[in-house]
Amino acid sequence: MVVAPLGKILLAVDATETALDAAKYGIAIARTYGADLHAVYVVNESLLEELLRAKVFVEGEEVDLEVDLEEDGKRYLSYVEKLARDKHVTVTTELLKGIVHREIVDKATQIGATLIIIGEIDEPLSRKDAFHDEGEMILRRAGCPVLIVKGETLVDDIYDSL
Amino acid sequence: MVLANVITEATVRIDVSDVDKWALIEDLVDLIVKSGKATDREALLTAVVEREQQGSTGLGQGIAIPHARAEGIDGVVGALAISAGGIDFDSADGEPVHFVFLIVAPPNESTRYLKTLSAITFIGKSESKTSRLLSASTPGEVVSILEENGETSL
Numbered sequence: 172m173v174v175a176p177l178g179k180i181l182l183a184v185d186a187t188e189t190a191l192d193a194a195k196y197g198i199a200i201a202r203t204y205g206a207d208l209h210a211v212y213v214v215n216e217s218l219l220e221e222l223l224r225a226k227v228f229v230e231g232e233e234v235d236l237e238v239d240l241e242e243d244g245k246r247y248l249s250y251v252e253k254l255a256r257d258k259h260v261t262v263t264t265e266l267l268k269g270i271v272h273r274e275i276v277d278k279a280t281q282i283g284a285t286l287i288i289i290g291e292i293d294e295p296l297s298r299k300d301a302f303h304d305e306g307e308m309i310l311r312r313a314g315c316p317v318l319i320v321k322g323e324t325l326v327d328d329i330y331d332s333l
Numbered sequence: 334m335v336l337a338n339v340i341t342e343a344t345v346r347i348d349v350s351d352v353d354k355w356a357l358i359e360d361l362v363d364l365i366v367k368s369g370k371a372t373d374r375e376a377l378l379t380a381v382v383e384r385e386q387q388g389s390t391g392l393g394q395g396i397a398i399p400h401a402r403a404e405g406i407d408g409v410v411g412a413l414a415i416s417a418g419g420i421d422f423d424s425a426d427g428e429p430v431h432f433v434f435l436i437v438a439p440p441n442e443s444t445r446y447l448k449t450l451s452a453i454t455f456i457g458k459s460e461s462k463t464s465r466l467l468s469a470s471t472p473g474e475v476v477s478i479l480e481e482n483g484e485t486s487l
Binding site: 185219221222229239242 | 387398400
């Protein structure tokens with residue numbers, strides 16, 4: 172069976188500018204190579220739980236935040252849809268909740284992704300943090316190639332030239 | 334870097350002493366307003382005070398993170414007060430706090446807001462970082478320490 176190396180792309184979106192750069196690059200690849208593009212935003216429940224455990228929040232405070240995190244996700248996915256539409260590319264978007272790297276890796280497996288695209292990974296706050304960074308975890312646990320998009324100006328040039 | 338541009342030299346106070354918790358919160362709100370990142374001082378102060386009244390944000394280990402979301406704030410913004418002698422903040426461990434991080438954000442920046450709060454809890458766990466912050470002699474030095482990446486040890 173022939174499997175196209177860029178047949179199905181999973182774009183991992185989060186609430187960062189670098190994720191939007193990754194979206195632009197993913198759209199460029201999809202447009203150029205005819206790939207199916209699937210964008211996912213994972214509401215980071217482990218972040219909320221971590222802050223609850225650290226007693227940063229009082230009881231009930233996290234409920235409003237969870238709703239707002241979902242709204243953040245919908246906003247970013249909506250913007251990715253617009254970026255894709257502007258370049259005549261179709262993207263399927265999905266909002267998920269859970270542990271970010273697990274949801275991304277599982278979704279990639281579920282849809283048969285041949286490439287995962289993520290934005291630039293943050294510098295770790297510490298060595299321990301490096302092991303918990305979601306981007307790093309996706310790199311380690313993905314069952315397919317992972318592309319990290321860097322270089323905002325270059326990405327903008329590529330996207331604008333489509 | 335999560336804390337880059339959240340806390341700036343203009344919103345750092347070092348050598349803080351002889352101040353009560355509520356007056357300090359008000360001072361930190363004023364720093365943020367003066368920095369131009371928040372337009373409605375009263376709404377911001379009310380939001381922060383109301384949250385603090387629900388339960389102290391003194392987490393223990395010398396750190397307090399008063400926080401709130403309100404309209405009229407330009408992104409996730411913070412202010413930091415450092416007190417070598419410590420401030421009574423009704424902390425979970427009953428000890429005075431040496432670092433009071435005020436973090437505020439508009440309602441539509443929830444993810445960055447949470448990541449910033451999380452980043453600060455990491456700072457609180459780092460003895461080397463907190464030790465260096467206590468020894469910092471200028472707000473500029475404090476900001477540089479906060480924006481450093483990847484410590485050699487925790």
